[in-house]
Amino acid sequence: MVKSMIKTEGIVLKGMKYQETSKILTIYTKGLGKISVMAKGANRPKSTLIANTQPFSYNEFQLTHGRNFYYISQADIIDSFYEIRENMERVSYGFYILELIDKSVPDEEANKKIFLLLEKTLRILAQTQNNYLKLVAAFGLKxxxxxxxxxxxxxxxxxxNNQGKGFKFxxxxxxxxxxxxxxxxxxxxQMDKEVYQAMGDLLYTPLDELDKLDISEDILTKFHQVLEDYILYNIERKDFNSLNFLKLNKANLD
Ligand SMILES: [Zn+2]
Incomplete structure (x- = not known):
């Protein structure tokens, strides 16, 4: 039987060890949406797939379709986004971005806009020095x-009505x-006027122009709480693991 080869770009969201030497990955692809991929031998110390199967790794994949999984025939790295892993805060927000995609998109449903948003957000995150929350909030809202x-x-x-004194979300x-x-x-x-303002600004400002927006840490934190609740409500989830981790870290730093 000849298996047809599928070529698509994809970003690794997460991976887990399978048996001794393999990994099962969740990859968000441009052409197929979110898929489960078996990476045979990727857990061997000398595997050629090690860099291609890490979270954040952005590759051009050649895949075949099996009964339960896709299988990697070839993977060529486009960007490893290694800079994201160099900084504790960056990597924490990065994992939140990957988790949000993983938990919110349906299986095997391609959405080019979301793929490009993810790619662009990781690209900007890799170069961001501070104000991570502004980027992450804008990403979540978009x-x-x-x-x-x-x-x-x-x-x-x-x-x-848009003449009201107060607003609720x-x-x-x-x-x-x-x-x-x-x-x-x-x-x-209840939503403060500043939080409401921030929501509009973050929704309509392109990601690479976020530097133009001056939003205080306090307003961003308040807005992000509103957004997180709204996202969780719509995707019918209780929480994000990686976000709890971030909050815990922040509490320790404060
Ligand atoms: Zn009304």
Whole structure:
């Protein structure tokens, strides 16, 4: 039987050891979306696939399709993003980005916009010296929008009113709601004007122009909490492991 070869770019999200010498990888690919890949022999000390099968590794893959997995026929590295691993904070935010993709996208459903967003975010993260949260928040907001959950922020998502004094953010309605519409979602949380402003700025500013945005650490942290809750609500998850780790680290540093 001749197996057809599939050629696609992909970024390794995670990997786990399989038996003694192999690895099962989760790879987000441009052409196939999120797939499970068996990397035979990748766990051998002298395997030629070691660099290609690390998290963050961005490759041109040639794959064949088996019964349960894809198999790697060839992998050519495009970028290892080794700079991400050189810095503790960078790598922690990096793992959060990979986990967010892994937990939010459906299996085997290609989405070129999300692939390009991931690639671009990792590229920028690799060169970022500080303000990691701004990049990660912008990434999360754009990603959830590309998944089809762009929050409505041009006015109250229920009645359209944009003259209100105060706003709340509603996960269930998918946007901001005004004081008159509070009965639509009693769990909606109050949102400061600055946080609301930050949301619009992060949504509409391209990733490579984030330097232009001056958002305080405090506002970013508040915004990111709103965003995290909103993302978790939409992807029906309770938490992100890597984010807990980040928070723990931060608490220790403070
Ligand atoms: Zn309203």
């Amino acid at each position: 990603h959830i929008s590309f998944l089809g959950y762009r929050p409505y922020i041009n006015g109250c998502v229920v009645c359209g 509603s996960n269930t309605e998918g946007g901001i709601i005004c004081d008159n519409c509070y009965t639509k979602d009693y769990s909606a949380k």
